[in-house]
Amino acid sequence: MRTHDTPAGGEAPRAGCRFLADADEPLDTDQLSGADTPLDAGQLPDSDELLVIKQTEHPGEPAVLHRYDAPADHRPHPVPGTKGLWRTAADGVPDQDKAVRRAFQRVRALAGYFGASEFGAGPDALIVQSRRDRAHKAVFAGAEFRGSRHRLHIKGARKLTGTARDAERAELVSGVCLFSHRNLRFVDEHGHCAELLRADAAPPAARLRSVTVEDELSLYEYETVLRQSRVIGDVAAMLPSSLPLAVTVDVPRVQYYLYLLDAYQGGLVTAELAQRYFRLVDSRYTRVLDLFRHHIRRALDTAGRTDVTVRTAPGLDPLAECLAEAVATGDVPHDDDLLAMMIATGDPLWKELRELDVPRDRHCLGYTSYLVELLRAVGLSDDRKGALGINVDGFGEALLFDQARQVRRRLGIPDDDPPFLGVYAAETVQTLRPDGHVASLYLTDPGRYALGEDGAPVDLFRLIDGLYAQPSDARLLSGLT
Numbered sequence: 001m002r003t004h005d006t007p008a009g010g011e012a013p014r015a016g017c018r019f020l021a022d023a024d025e026p027l028d029t030d031q032l033s034g035a036d037t038p039l040d041a042g043q044l045p046d047s048d049e050l051l052v053i054k055q056t057e058h059p060g061e062p063a064v065l066h067r068y069d070a071p072a073d074h075r076p077h078p079v080p081g082t083k084g085l086w087r088t089a090a091d092g093v094p095d096q097d098k099a100v101r102r103a104f105q106r107v108r109a110l111a112g113y114f115g116a117s118e119f120g121a122g123p124d125a126l127i128v129q130s131r132r133d134r135a136h137k138a139v140f141a142g143a144e145f146r147g148s149r150h151r152l153h154i155k156g157a158r159k160l161t162g163t164a165r166d167a168e169r170a171e172l173v174s175g176v177c178l179f180s181h182r183n184l185r186f187v188d189e190h191g192h193c194a195e196l197l198r199a200d201a202a203p204p205a206a207r208l209r210s211v212t213v214e215d216e217l218s219l220y221e222y223e224t225v226l227r228q229s230r231v232i233g234d235v236a237a238m239l240p241s242s243l244p245l246a247v248t249v250d251v252p253r254v255q256y257y258l259y260l261l262d263a264y265q266g267g268l269v270t271a272e273l274a275q276r277y278f279r280l281v282d283s284r285y286t287r288v289l290d291l292f293r294h295h296i297r298r299a300l301d302t303a304g305r306t307d308v309t310v311r312t313a314p315g316l317d318p319l320a321e322c323l324a325e326a327v328a329t330g331d332v333p334h335d336d337d338l339l340a341m342m343i344a345t346g347d348p349l350w351k352e353l354r355e356l357d358v359p360r361d362r363h364c365l366g367y368t369s370y371l372v373e374l375l376r377a378v379g380l381s382d383d384r385k386g387a388l389g390i391n392v393d394g395f396g397e398a399l400l401f402d403q404a405r406q407v408r409r410r411l412g413i414p415d416d417d418p419p420f421l422g423v424y425a426a427e428t429v430q431t432l433r434p435d436g437h438v439a440s441l442y443l444t445d446p447g448r449y450a451l452g453e454d455g456a457p458v459d460l461f462r463l464i465d466g467l468y469a470q471p472s473d474a475r476l477l478s479g480l481t
Helices: 098-114 219-238 254-265 271-302 317-329 335-343 348-355 362-377 395-410 460-468 474-478
Strands: 017-019 050-054 064-068 085-089 120-129 137-145 148-155 169-175 184-188 208-214 245-250 309-312 387-393 420-425 429-432 449-451 457-459
Touching: 064 449, 098 120, 098 137, 098 148, 120 148, 137 219, 148 219, 148 395, 169 219, 169 362, 208 271, 219 245, 219 271, 219 387, 219 420, 219 460, 245 271, 245 362, 254 271, 254 317, 254 362, 271 309, 271 317, 317 335, 335 348, 335 362, 348 362, 362 387, 362 395, 387 395, 395 420, 457 460
Parallel strands: 050 429, 169 245, 169 387, 245 309, 387 420
Antiparallel strands: 017 208, 050 064, 085 120, 120 137, 137 148, 148 420, 184 208, 449 457
């Protein structure tokens, strides 16, 4: 996992989970029913509709998918039945909300910097208020691409000067986490679920006896792959065709190993269960990475950028064998030893970050590995100048972007040499906690199906496919080979 703020507590395993104490690999199930059948055009929402999934307070009850038409008023109005979710019409009015106006200004600034005449402001903006700090809100301004529409939160575009043609090359970084909050769960000896997939999670109170997983990809994984692949293709299409472009795909693997180490060292996880968990992570990593790379390649080809190299970030791969051996022998390396192994790879960024006291311990190693890729995108690993770095990701990863900019400044590199940009598209569907507050799909993943407002079931995977005009691959979704 990367920077999701996962709530404490757990829920009973959902239907469709299985115990890895009995099996390690995905079950050999039949191909998904209706997986290749697209939704009728009448079932797809209009491009300016807002999709909101509301969870119920009763476990086992399906979530409900609501659709809201585009607003006609430029003044922000709350989305019915939600808390902290507002919507407003497009920009261009004198008394528009300041935060909304700035968000649309950044969209126009980005279009001007890229020199993209076919890129402009969209019909609405989404305003998401922080659940913890009501004074803080994020605005996602509508943006029109050639054949696409997104709601974007853009960072680094406030003081853009020059054009993208001034850069020597462009480096784009994107990633997706594994599983979702409900897709993988640990169960202790008392039958209670333990939450471990977050950096600040407390060790479980009892011994863990199993880990459960849904064979099918989570809605979070699937939606993120399709949405961010489309944004990557749209950004590539806007950039000057003469500008060399590379894409780095940063999907965590060994980072997930670290979440189990405290419990293992505390005697709450057996070596066998830890090894099964590692294999589960490896299997999921391969599936998600393959799916992401496939859709990125397709999006780049559609954009006419068949020349683009798609690179896979190494992450913490140098630690994989060491950690696997550690749970087999019971000899877990010290934090400094793990960091020394990363520095020993010869990547100068790890040594440079260590001199800045980053990371401080192994719990920060995963976070630091993502930071390394952002810094590499702006040319800090090889001291080459002129790299235009662009982070295309989920909004939760904007914290990494902010820290990367801070590190860049500490190293004496100005923000505009050349610009370092963050492009964060709002999720295709906004999901709500039972209390009505917005949360990421990672935390509130409703599963594959929800009920429409008419009570009819809606296949959310097919809905996402239809919105992005992508044919689904049932074998990739369910893990079959």
